[in-house]
Amino acid sequence: MKSKSSRTRVAILGSGSIGLDLMFKVKASEQFDLKFVVGRNANSDGLRLARSCNVETSSDGLDFLKAHEDAYDLVFDATSAAAHKVNNRFFSDAGKFVIDLTPAKVGRLCVPCINLDDMGAEQNVNLITCGGQASLPLAYALKQAVDEIDYLEVVSAIASRSAGIATRENIDEYMTTTEYALAKFSGAKKTKAILNINPAEPGVRMQTTLYAYARYRDFDRVRASVADMVEKVREYVPGYRLVVEPLESQGRITIGLTVRGRGDYLPEYAGNLDIINCAALAVASHRHATARLGATQ
Structure with a gap:
């Protein structure tokens, strides 16, 4: 098992079905260290489930991630197209790599089997729909x-x-x-x-x-x-x-x-939800491997 220091630190923004499925996928991978699952409703089923899985949660949304920007490297944004356009202003300024699972079309469009290798230098990768x-x-x-x-x-x-x-x-x-x-x-x-x-x-x-x-x-x-x-x-x-x-x-x-x-x-x-999450994980794994390769050179 990899040490936590060699893993990519991950935050998930959005505690709906996509965010929760991502949580289980990320936790099952040795490449990632899941730091946060963040939503908007403290009493939501999603945040309750995340807490039961021993993941730190917050209902303060983007404000929480702003206050803890040094604690994660990669963000999965599973909110909405409108919210992502606002969220990415901070992520871009903070130099955070974002995988956007909304149809906001802010970042570079990616389908892993077509252009994954072109995503290495992107700050924001959009998974379309x-x-x-x-x-x-x-x-x-x-x-x-x-x-x-x-x-x-x-x-x-x-x-x-x-x-x-x-x-x-x-x-x-x-x-x-x-x-x-x-x-x-x-x-x-x-x-x-x-x-x-x-x-x-x-x-x-x-x-x-x-x-x-x-x-x-x-x-x-x-x-x-x-x-x-x-x-x-x-x-x-x-x-x-x-x-x-x-x-x-x-x-x-x-x-x-x-x-x-x-x-x-x-x-x-x-x-329909699983395929976009599998694509998100493929992009995250590629970025993790690229970062690790750069660190050894």
Whole structure:
């Protein structure tokens, strides 16, 4: 087991479902020393659970992290898009590395299987949206295999119980940020993102379907590019898999995927939350390894 002095000191801002699942993931890793879980409501279930796991907590939000800025190196911000824009003013001034799990689009957009190695010098890394983390690997794989994408549409369906207050408050930002990222990573001329929140019980597993009108010369190349990308995602999201292999009909390409969560804290059907947390952990692990390498040189 690594000594605490060799670990990256971590604070989690936000004590909802994403923050709590991150707490369990961070605590299970020998790379990190979880210092704080910070929220806004002292009586919240999230902060009570964190305290029961022997994690120091506070309901003073950003003010607490300002008062203890020397006690942590990395922050996971699991608040909201609007809150993150305020929070990052302090984190930037304080030189803190931030992994943003909101659709605020303040920092560099990151999908680990696409551009993780480019994140080394960034102060703020944005993980786009859960639908983005699911669909962007496939959108990027398409880009590598076709001549041009005229239109790209992504439809994500998630269980109502996996859509917390922050998710519902961020719907507009979810759409605009996902569509922006789809265009950026795929080069598509036009993009559209749709989020369906399914109230069915028991909760349904996250599923995302990608539709594209693209010009290509070899559809086998499309299949191979997508299959290769799925394996890259599965390196950090084991529950990621295709349910509809690439299909072509009347010029439209269809690909379907599902994400089964790891079940660290969230139920397995909440793959939408698990995939963005797995991406966050991949970014944090990369930064930890980069920092340790720099310290030995």
